[in-house]
Structure formats: structure tokens, C-alpha cells
Amino acid sequence: MEAEYLRHGVPLADYQLTKADHRRQREAVQVHEWVQRQLAEAPPWSDERWEEMRQLLGSPTPPWELQRWQLRLYCGHVIEATRNRNSPRPDGGVCDKKRCPDCGLDPAVIVAFEPLGPAAEPPAESHSLRSSRSTRQPPADRRSKAELVAENNALRAELEVLRDQA
Template identity: 40%
Template sequence: MEEYALTRRDHRRQKQSEETSESVRLQVEEDNAKCRADPARAERRRQAFEEVAKLMQSFKKADHEIMRWRVRLYCGHIIEIEAHYTYTDPVSAGAYSKRCPECGEDQQTIVAFEPIGLRAEPPEPTEPTPPPPPKKPTRAELERRVKALEEENERLRAKLTG
């Protein structure tokens, strides 16, 4: 990954990311201005963010479900990110671009990546408990069963001869 050479596609994706970021920034500024002018709107937004935060906390995943990725950003720095193990790569997991912690540049697209591995090893599968051994019948139960079979035997013989 250290030797990766940027492609035209990487330059195009970075430019798109920067343009999208600027558009979002302008929309956020506009929404913030509306919220400053309307306290009721600001309160609704605050409540919506609180609800989203609670919802996201309820989806906490176990360490063995989190894949770690080593990614190279457009700026050339290499960082580590994490995503749920069901994603095949960090870009499909929504990690299209990141803020680089080394140079501070915003919206640095991911140009290359490699998996590191799960955050933790999956727990050992637990063996299902074997069913209890069949209970031995008591003498009284065996005697009742023998008697019932003898009666059935006699009934069948009578039917054959009869």
C-alpha cells in the first residue's frame, strides 16, 4: 500500500468528494441559520439527533463482528478503520472518505485498502448439551408392559383361530 500510485479514477473520486462536501457544508449552514431563527425547529432537530444516537447505541456489535481495515487515503497517509464483518470492503461499508488524522485534510477518499482481521476472535462454539440418557423403566413398568403384550398376543391368536 505504501507504493500505491494514484489513478485518474482516484483523482476524479477525490474531486467529487470535495464537491459533495462543499455542497453538504452549504446545506448545513443554511439549516443552522433556519434553526437559529426558529427555536422550535432547533428543538425538533436536537430531539431527532438524540433519538438517532440512542438507536445507534442499540446496534452495538461484539468485537468478533468488527473487521479492521488498513486504508490508504488520497493524501497518501495510511490509517486503520473498522466496519461490520459482513461488508466486503470499507468503501461498501460507507467509509468512502475520511478526515486524515495525520494531515487534517477533510474528505480524503479511500484509494486502497487491505483487511487486517477481526477486532477479536469469535467465541468457541458451544457444544449442545447431549440429551439425557433414556430413563430405565422400573420393574413395575416392565411387568405392566409384558402383561399388555401378552394380552395383545392372545387377542391376535384368537382372531387367527377364530
């Protein structure tokens, strides 16, 4: 199921910053500075720790699971970015900032956005696997709930008979 993508501040070139945008940018800068101070004080990670983190994060998201977005950043620059395709917003409701590749403002809050389309089409076998999954029949060795209840009742009755004989 594909998300219904939202738009905000379109057309992006005409978007006027709001008090909320200024507040979000100020808060993003404060958080960024705090994180940078914490990282400067933290001990360095070993190569083993970095490898463990890579394994936890897994492989990169395939391009057909990404959505292309046009973003207007706080600095005024309009850029294109890709995000997870399952979210109706480019910030995913969580991370609404990005480093501006044009002027270097870091962080630059996303103030307006519009969807452009998928980053790539899924491979043919991926699409056919997805559609076959939805029409798949349950395995023949699986029994229905009614069959399991009937077997359970029969076993309980057999247990009662055995208890009476003992």
C-alpha cells in the same frame, strides 16, 4: 458466514494514484462542500430530536462484528480503521472516504486497502449461542405442512357436510 475480504493496491506504500482516484477525490470534496452548506442553512435540532436520532441509530456495533483494515488515503497516509465485518471492502461499496487523522484532509478518499483481521473475538456465550441457533430443532408444537394440509382437507369436508345438512 464471514465475507471473503478483498485487497486493492497492495502494497499500500507503493500505490500510484489514478485518474479515477483524482476524480473520486474531486467529487467527494464537492459533495462534502455541498453538505456543509446545507447544514449551515438548516435550523438547529432540539435535544429531543437528537435523542430520537440516538434511539433510531441504536447501540454501537460490538467490536467482534468489526473487521480491521489498513487503508491508503488520497493524501498518501496509511491508517488503520475498523468497518462492519460483513462487507468484503472497507468502503462497503458506499462510503469510500474518511478524514485523515494525520494531515486533516476531509474528505480523503480511500484509494487502496487490505484486511488485517477481526477487531475482536466474539464472547464465548455469543459464539455458543450462534452455533446452537444453527442446530436448533423446531418447537414440538409446530406441525408439518402435510399435517396442516390434511387438517385443512378434513375441515373442508366437515364444512361440506354441514352445508348439505342446512
